Amino acid sequence: MSLLPSFTLRSLTSPLPRRTRRYPTSLTLLPGVSIKTENSPIGEGTAFNAHRLSYQKAIKMDALRPAEEHDETLYLRVIASPQSATRAERNFIQQLPSPEEEDQMCVAKTGLTLTELVAKALATPDDLTFVEAKIVSLGILHDAFDNVGFDEREKRYDLRYMEPSPLQALQNKAIEAIHQARGEDEKKAGISASKIWTALDKIESDKQYESWRQARAARRLKAGTRWMKTILQGLEEEGAECWGFVVFRTGCYGAGEEGDAAWQRFRDYFDKLAKATVLHWNSGPLLWPKFRAVFVEDEALDSASNEQLRERFREMRDGRNGGDHLPKGIRTSCFLVADRATIKSEAAQAPYVPRYSSNVGQIHIMPEDPVVYIRAVDPDYGVKERPDAEEHVEMTGFQGKATVALPRVFDWLHLVCFNAEHGDGIPGADQRKGWRAIYVQTKAPEAWERNWDPSGGVLYA
Template identity: 25%
Template sequence: MDEAFLARLWAKLYAINTSPSRRGPLALDATTRALYERAAADPSSLSGQDRRNILERPSREEEESVCHEVCGLTAPELVAKAVQDPDSLSYREVDLIMRGFKKHKGIEDLWRKAEKAAKTKDELAAEEACWPKRLAWSDARNAAREAYGTGGYSIRRSLMSVPWQDHIMNSSASTKTLAPSGFVVFYTKDQEIDRTAFKAQLKKSVSLGLHRFLLLPHEPIIRGFKLHDTPHDSLESLQSHFVTMRDAGGIPTGLRQDAFLYVDDEASQSFKSERPFIWLWEPQEQSESQEQLGPVKVDIMHVAPLLLIWLTQRDMALEGRQLEMWRCKPDLEGFHKAAAQSRNPYSGKEHDGIWPPLTFGI
């Protein structure tokens, strides 16, 4: 099945199923809760009626009657048509599928009128005031979807199976509305180089990444993610500067204490390339006899949440971690190993040494 179509369909279904008119029951009775829990734990155990109850779909007879009235097809035939040839669907067929095969929306219109009548003046005003924010969220999601496309869907889905969001949201620093995380970002002090454009692109890339991969329940992470800009004297060791900040309590709560990002002239110039990057490094807290690993380039489109996911795994219990991707572990050596496999798909697939390796489908 076409990945682009799947992505569009999922986006639309997500929008429909999170709208105020499809919230689901405000409180679950014991039977409904048991059904939902069984569906989540073992989808194969659901009967046809179970599925209808969960989806709030009409009886099979009513569903077939409505479907035949609209398009002359059975419900399974219409579903097959949507999957195989979505461009051939009429607007009425699309509307029928998206409404879950319910009766003509004249009934919905009546329900909405009743709903409006039941709300207080303040409730209606509050709902109207919320629309700009709701539209802004939708616009941000659409922009992120366009920026990332649908490539690498299976790998991104695999990465999102790691419960890193819960780890951040359950930390002692998190609240109901704000879950802090992020990175210290060093910028060299150089009056002759304007970092404004690079900073703006990095900020935009972070926003796109968070909106692309996080859903509404994880908004506290989106609100709490921070890039802590820190000026740096090029004569001083970056690693020493970071350790000094950390030991003095100068790193904001929730930000990574074991790794940092930095921008030098090379990174700034990459702003004009197909894969702008930033450097990832960490303090070397190992014996002098061990090899000192240098920094690694990270695609700014994957600073959040992919890099954040990868580093957050270091803090998680083993059973909650997906330790290897690209056959590499989430340590600095693993980043170097993965970056060494990366090829630039925009310029003859030459090795570019940038993490993550796009050749693995990200």
């Protein structure tokens, strides 16, 4: 394994005669003035709120009707007395279709007029459909800007509100006055409808996200992870049902926060970290269910030396002196030691959250990140022969143990031990070659290296 760390424009309606529209591709407003709607069908999508000024940003400023004196007079009157505005005038100011057209569009979409929809929202809001709720809350043209990008919206917003012409400024004030003068029933209906469509939209969004997540998981599983496939194949060939390590508890015995409570926190951290690390890899969902850690808890092991632990482990591995046999698949060339310092590590008291990148599968563990370090021990140190002369130089200073960042236990360390124990398919291969790799890569570096140091750096999937 390599460790590398269009926009659909609203019709500008007026009391003046207009041609009948059937969702046209261009709207004729006045002789010689037309607006293209980019052939965008009316349907569900990004909300347009006729009552919210923020959505006015998408008005196409270069296509507005030329300013006329009677417009200014209407704006001034409505600003002074918004209650005096008729529905037709309110729609005209807000650049909505005429009341007749508005009801026709509403009936076509829901079977009800706008007034009937508002009544339904007041009486039985839970019966509103998604489209009905959006119309009541956001207006008949709630989907007008489905194809307008963010930058274009901002541009139009700036044109209309940051540097408006005098007439545009009046129109904006008139729209705000209409908004403020809405009746209580209209406000109540809008609030109820907003809650309904928001809830329905979340349900649909959650479904879409879950569908995307499952598709992504299927793609990752199909791509797989080579080293995990090797381990899965090895487990199948051995008839092993699990994989993992033996972990000795050598500290924090006794009741209270300094004892069993601290151990339980460490166990929770250990389990969460193991799951997060394994599932990070493409084949993780296949390998994770087979993970198992054999925790050995015995007060007689409190502050036990490595030699004592080696003897206890060999008894378990070899089934001597009534020792428990290790489950098939648990690593036999290495065991872990959770001493007092490891159990009480401040990092173990906080949940482990790996940092993901959405474009490239990777998990970041930088040297400065809080992470628990655990001792890995060679059970055969001092028993089997020393390495040959060529390896002896690299193994200078080796004392049969290494310190490894806990996240690396569940991928890198296990793979090294698995390969050593299986000898790359060669029966009777020297398992100590695995310890050469472990020691060389866990020695304290002169400087942190992001790419190769297994106790830190960046691991790329």
